[in-house]
Amino acid sequence: MKKISEVRSFGGRQLRYEHDSKVLNCVMQFSVFLPQAAAKQSVPAVYFLSGLTCTDENFSTKAGAQRVANELGLALVIPDTSPRGDDVPDDPEGAYDFGKGAGFYLNATQSPWSTHYHMYDYIVDELPALVEQELPLTAQRAIAGHSMGGHGALVIGLRNPERYTSISAFSPITNPTDCPWGHKAFSNYLGDDKDSWKQYDAVEIINANGQSLPIRVDQGLADGFLEEQLKPEALKSAITAANGDGEVHLHEGYDHSYYFIASFIEAQLRFHAKHLN
Numbered sequence: 001m002k003k004i005s006e007v008r009s010f011g012g013r014q015l016r017y018e019h020d021s022k023v024l025n026c027v028m029q030f031s032v033f034l035p036q037a038a039a040k041q042s043v044p045a046v047y048f049l050s051g052l053t054c055t056d057e058n059f060s061t062k063a064g065a066q067r068v069a070n071e072l073g074l075a076l077v078i079p080d081t082s083p084r085g086d087d088v089p090d091d092p093e094g095a096y097d098f099g100k101g102a103g104f105y106l107n108a109t110q111s112p113w114s115t116h117y118h119m120y121d122y123i124v125d126e127l128p129a130l131v132e133q134e135l136p137l138t139a140q141r142a143i144a145g146h147s148m149g150g151h152g153a154l155v156i157g158l159r160n161p162e163r164y165t166s167i168s169a170f171s172p173i174t175n176p177t178d179c180p181w182g183h184k185a186f187s188n189y190l191g192d193d194k195d196s197w198k199q200y201d202a203v204e205i206i207n208a209n210g211q212s213l214p215i216r217v218d219q220g221l222a223d224g225f226l227e228e229q230l231k232p233e234a235l236k237s238a239i240t241a242a243n244g245d246g247e248v249h250l251h252e253g254y255d256h257s258y259y260f261i262a263s264f265i266e267a268q269l270r271f272h273a274k275h276l277n
């Protein structure tokens with residue numbers, strides 16, 4: 001991997017890298033924050049998966065996560081949201097909710113998407129193997145995300161409890177098999193067999209397998225996507241029915257934006273730090 005930028009932040013280092021991804025079959029960029037503690041020893045990492053239209057830079061520049069990450073001795077690993085480049089197919093109408101910037105953290109099975117859109121394998125296997133080999137990171141990981149990335153964090157954490165200690169999400173798409181964003185993405189990436197969609201739906205996964213990792217969700221009640229796309233009550237019901245360890249915090253007046261994320265990122269990082277020990 002090749003470093004493309006480095007700046008100092010709150011005593012730590014904010015880094016950006018580029019590498020050839022075998023899983024995605026294209027060149028990818030990602031960001032990492034290393035706290036000051038990483039100068040002396042390897043540190044655990046919180047992976048943050050961003051939402052529709054984002055790159056790695058939305059979270060690294062807008063969330064204000066570095067101060068608390070440095071205090072807690074946590075690295076932040078911040079991937080892009082889809083494969084990239086001129087060879088990668090995109091939404092034919094240029095819509096923001098499918099294609100580039102909207103990989104939905106799954107492995108596509110349908111042509112032409114299946115050549116590049118394997119974000120599930122990228123986040124679960126390829127990226128951690130790379131950064132843990134090249135940077136002072138332990139194999140202790142937590143996973144977090146926003147909106148489409150909240151869906152990704154829930155699905156990836158729930159399906160891989162041995163790889164993570166805890167899961168958190170801002171405004172996640174909790175039940176993508178039952179909302180317009182999910183229907184559009186899953187029917188294109190995965191085809192018409194709705195049974196194949198369930199492996200990428202947090203509510204379906206909890207209903208089928210229960211929940212073994214602790215979960216914290218923060219959701220703004222003035223979020224314009226709340227009722228049609230996000231459905232936090234579906235996740236809450238699934239957690240309750242599974243008798244799981246999950247908190248869904250509803251916040252009066254907050255919307256879907258990074259102003260909301262910046263307001264509660266400290267709470268989410270402290271939640272992960274407790275479980276990362």
Ligand SMILES: N[C@@H](CCC(=O)N[C@@H](CS)C(=O)NCC(=O)O)C(=O)O
Nearest residue numbers: 051052053054058096147148257258
């Ligand atoms: N109205 C937005 C819809 C997409 C959106 O709200 N994206 C969220 C994630 S689902 C986001 O984080 N946007 C980037 C940002 O606010 O920096 C647009 O068309 O760009």
